Amino acid sequence: MQNPQEIGHGYENSSEKLTLPSGEKLHWHFKADNVHDFTWAADPEYKHDILNMENGIALHFLYKKNLDPQYLENWQKLQGKTAELIQYFSKHIGPYPYPQYSVIQGGDGGMEYAMCTLITGKRKWGSLFGVTAHELAHTWFQFLLATNETKHPWMDEGFTTYISNKAENEILKENKVNPQDGSYRHYYYVVGSGVEEPLTTHADRYHTNMAYSMASYSKGNLFLSQLEYIIGKENVAKTLLKYYEDFAFKHPTPNDIKRTAEKVSGVHLDWYLNEWTQTTHTIDYGIKSVDGTKITLERIGKMPMPIDLSVTYEDGTEEMFVIPLRMMRGNKPTNATLLEDWTFAHPTYTFNTDKKVSSVTIDPSKLMADIELKNNTYTTLK
Ligand SMILES: [Zn+2]
The missing domain is CATH 2.60.40 (Immunoglobulin-like)
Structure with missing residues (x-):
């Protein structure tokens, strides 16, 4: 926000009613560096909470004042947990580089945008936390690394699913042996149904939504989860950090994540990228x-x-x-x-x-x- 003085109100005092002579309009100026997308939300019924993290990042929460008490409670509980999520992703992928992030009640599900998410508000705790974790994780894969969403949706949705499942397992202390087990089940189910298509399919060209979502979210997640089996858990953790370090703001391609994992592990992975993303060959030993x-x-x-x-x-x-x-x-x-x-x-x-x-x-x-x-x-x- 660039001109709070001009408007006469700090945006943090958004509850104050502003009256203007008829015909006059307010001009709000916003500026954000290094983003490829933006969204904006306003509602006189919003409650606006701010949590200032120790590292200087301000978390904003905008949700409807008139939500049922059970939902209001979830929106309050979410605030400290969002700070934990930012810390988790910053530690396991790379530092969050923006001054703020907003979790906003709005939209029709959950959707990622630069420095904010729109998420529907009437959610049970697990769902509100889980969707926020997923959309926030997109900050790294969709905004900072910014792979081509139509050509390689699996590099965004899949990696986002991988890291947000891990974050959720740790922050909510779910203690799952394999936090990615839902994605494995999804993969097995779609393979069994016979509609699977390769991950190299253009996002708009899948025959079914089922094949698109399984490929992008689950099989994309399994690219990393299964890589833990091939090169070891610690090498995959190092691969993500190096991938961010080398490719943030550079729009990496599938070959870049493969090369990063190869450099970290010393293992050749051309065969893995080819089979897993360009074919629907399955594994059975x-x-x-x-x-x-x-x-x-x-x-x-x-x-x-x-x-x-x-x-x-x-x-x-x-x-x-x-x-x-x-x-x-x-x-x-x-x-x-x-x-x-x-x-x-x-x-x-x-x-x-x-x-x-x-x-x-x-x-x-x-x-x-x-x-x-x-x-x-x-x-x-x-
Ligand atoms: Zn997503």
């Missing part, structure tokens, strides 16, 4: 046979992946194995026993353990989006 100390795995799906394997022996001890994919030319940091890499062209892979095997599980973390989990575990008959 299975345990083909277990015979004493000999384990044979098979790749049933078209998409190749590295394999984490948990083996329990007849003596009750357990051992973890990692089988990198040859195309990776490397592997994630691991304490597991590292086996020889698996080439894409071979549908099966056999190795021997030191002790007699009692049971085998492929990817106990379930971060790999294997569409058929039944063949991922094997127990020898006693």
Whole structure:
């Protein structure tokens, strides 16, 4: 706000009624640096709260005075939590560079804009918090990194979903083992329904909304979530920080997030970007046979992946194995026993353990989006 004096009122005193001689109009001047979009809201029925964060960022909350008490309470509870969200995203992606952010009751759902969101007001607590978390996270992916929304919607909606689910899990202390499990379920459901389209589809050219939303929100989220399985959780965390550092205000493309992850991890990921975003190939690995100390795995799906394997022996001890994919030319940091890499062209892979095997599980973390989990575990008959 550039001219509060001229108008005769500080905008913080918005409750005061202003009377003008008839025919005269007020001119409010606003200025914002480094934004590619704006929105503006006004309503005489708004209650306007301001929370000044320690780091100098002012959070504004504009919501209707006449909301039911249950909703008013949620809007008040949201204020401190929004500050926690800004801190979470600033720490895990990069610093919030603007002087303020406004959460405004308005619109028809939840929508991201520069330095503000419009969100409908009559929401239960979990929904008000969750949607605010999502729209605020867009500040980083849609405004600061600003990828092309029509060409690569998954880089915005997907990464936004990834980080806001993680933030929600931590701030609301939900303690979910996998905060992205809803996106995995969504992915499996749409793959099963047969309408999936590749992530490279132009946003306006998907045949169904279901295929668009699954690709953009869920499969885009899984790009990062599954990357944790491929290069390790810590490397994905470093990748996001470097991605912001190198590409904020520069409109990165899919190759840029891939190159960033490669530089951080030392693992080649061309195969991953290609398969996951340009095809609808699915992942299905299975345990083909277990015979004493000999384990044979098979790749049933078209998409190749590295394999984490948990083996329990007849003596009750357990051992973890990692089988990198040859195309990776490397592997994630691991304490597991590292086996020889698996080439894409071979549908099966056999190795021997030191002790007699009692049971085998492929990817106990379930971060790999294997569409058929039944063949991922094997127990020898006693
Ligand atoms: Zn969104």
